[in-house]
Amino acid sequence: MSLRSRFALAFAAVGAVVAVTVGALSYLTASDRVFAEVDRTLRSTTVALTRGMEKRQEQSQEQAPGAGLAARSPAPFPGLDLPAPEGGEEGQPVLQAVARDGMPIRLSGPLEKLPVSDAARALAASGRAGQSVTTEIDAGGHSYRLLTTALGESRGALQVAVQVDQTRHVLAGMARQIAVVTVAVMLVAAAAGRLLAGRITRRLARLAEVAEAVSTDGRVTYDATQPVGGRDEVGRLSTSFNRMLGRIVAAREAQERLVHDAAHELRTPLTSLLANATVLHRVTELSPGSRDRLLHDVQDETRELAHLVDELVELALAGGHEETEEPVELAEVARRAARRVYRRTGRLVHVDADGCVVRGSSQGLERAVGNLLENAAKFDTDGGEPIEVHIRRGAVTVRDRGPGIAAEDTSRVFDRFYRADSARGLPGSGLGLAIVHDIAEAHGGAVSAGTRPGGGAAVGFTVSRSRLLPACGPRTKAAATD
Structure with a gap:
């Protein structure tokens, strides 16, 4: 896999993680706040219903002083004169009482009866006043959020439910939108990562091509006028690489000049030594004075050649030693x-x-x-x-x-x-x-x-x-x- 593709995948992964995290937190926060508002409505309705019951009980006691509640009314929840429901209108709460023995008593709403759970029966039988439990139920083909609150003193419990189908529908739509946004963010991040990786790897690709060319045939092609650009690590690498290539080119040119000049300078003493060596074949034909001059010439040229070689070695080591x-x-x-x-x-x-x-x-x-x-x-x-x-x-x-x-x-x-x-x-x-x-x-x-x-x-x-x-x-x- 190329470096450009790796950058694109990395950016896409990071974008997806960020989008999923933000989306999940947003969804959970919105869901909590919505259901918190629903629960607040359920509690308010329960409180209003309880106060209405207490008020009617006080009125009943005033009308018949000394008479007990059980004697005045056979119903488990006397004094609740609630209007009959006008129909299953969406959003209308469902009100139900639960007797001490767990028997449900319909008070109001579009449903005939709400299911009574074991937890609701326990609250009705022995729960403290105000103790409550919240659940979600399915009834009549709809979803309801149900609040069961104990009345205390073995007086049973009240249940208030409200339909949450529309709330669930809104939250599901929000989840779909978050998923779409997550995918879009992931695609945009991948495209941005590929574009950015292209800008970064373009300079690296050029460096790789030059390095491959040098390693293949040893030739160095260096263009000092080509812009490098960038102050990041890749830009610094490109600048240093160009500077290194410049030094390599300069060193190679200096080496070639040194070899050319050395060959030129070595040619003169070597030519002289070759000529003298040729004459040495006829050394017996030379006069003593000519032989001395010839040997003196050979010594001088040899000494000069040795001195030249020493200086060449010294010069070659001066810059690199x-x-x-x-x-x-x-x-x-x-x-x-x-x-x-x-x-x-x-x-x-x-x-x-x-x-x-x-x-x-x-x-x-x-x-x-x-x-x-x-x-x-x-x-x-x-x-x-x-x-x-x-x-x-x-x-x-x-x-x-x-x-x-x-x-x-x-x-x-x-x-x-x-x-x-x-x-x-x-x-x-x-x-x-x-x-x-x-x-x-x-x-x-x-x-x-x-x-x-x-x-x-x-x-x-x-x-x-x-x-x-x-x-x-x-x-x-x-x-x-x-």
């Missing part, structure tokens, strides 16, 4: 990177830091500062002045006194494998600054490149201000020499 984040003092990171560069190149590095601590990856930040320093050492070949590292509030800038960066190259020096015309004769693969870019981006920052006042380049990166920690010490200055 999860490193534990911790408080990192940028000054200490810069000093460690400076000492490593000094051991490799012999270049002095002057560190001017404010002692701020950031939350991030210690290894990643040290790698980024080290790449900046190695890049500066490669271009600043004079070596007369130390390379400067300037750190302020999460911003790291490395300054050298090399040839600087041309204005047209400042926006591209952080691209993968990009090498300016002035750097084509120098060692390197063009990945060092690209790694710096990825590390800065992973820390919520950005990269920058420009010209140093007085000549040279100023290249650096920043860390997001949200990563700055309050534990910032005083400004420190140091020069790395060992």
Whole structure:
């Protein structure tokens, strides 16, 4: 069963339960109130009849003082001079007395006699005055509501009945109307549930289609312009799914660019190695000087190839490798990177830091500062002045006194494998600054490149201000020499 059908059935079930509950409560309330009004009428009639009997008994005693009631009249209920019924008019009450021995005595109404139950006989024989019982009976082809009330002192009981056929008919019609309304509510709820489910599942169906397409052939089709809409859970899921697809597409495009660029960069050293390997077949024909140059070339190309592979691996892991984040003092990171560069190149590095601590990856930040320093050492070949590292509030800038960066190259020096015309004769693969870019981006920052006042380049990166920690010490200055 589809999700849309399940929603429709769920809404129909909820609507039916609500309609049945409300209808049943309405029916019971209306029935109780109607029969309460009927019972009130029966009690009022009984009270009026009892008072009439008492009044006539008093009048009889006044007319014949000293004479007993039994002596004045042989009837069980003397003094009841009621008019004969004019016909079985609907709504006319039926009045009947019940003697102490249980004998019914017709007083008024369209029926000749009402049935006397055991409970009515018990009330007539020994019931307390005012004690009553209400029942429903069928007599003469009609339904009656009967109230039996004891007179007390062994004087019998009075019965008052009223026909309730019309009341039952009205209540039955009400029940039919409630049933019709319940069915209508159930159908409307089902239709509303199906419509609402269609609106909800339409977005889910689109997500399912895209996911199935990706799982089937691995192709990702992503349309960022397609509206998502909705602030509910499905809308949030659609937004997150679209964002995830966008990242997958971007990652795949970046992967394809990396593979294409890596293949292009690897082709040059591999071609050179292949040519040298071909020449090695005639190594015995070469002079000692030519053999030395050939072997030196092979070593250089192999070293460059190994360095390129290392940087490719480092670049591939920079964005996906999860490193534990911790408080990192940028000054200490810069000093460690400076000492490593000094051991490799012999270049002095002057560190001017404010002692701020950031939350991030210690290894990643040290790698980024080290790449900046190695890049500066490669271009600043004079070596007369130390390379400067300037750190302020999460911003790291490395300054050298090399040839600087041309204005047209400042926006591209952080691209993968990009090498300016002035750097084509120098060692390197063009990945060092690209790694710096990825590390800065992973820390919520950005990269920058420009010209140093007085000549040279100023290249650096920043860390997001949200990563700055309050534990910032005083400004420190140091020069790395060992």
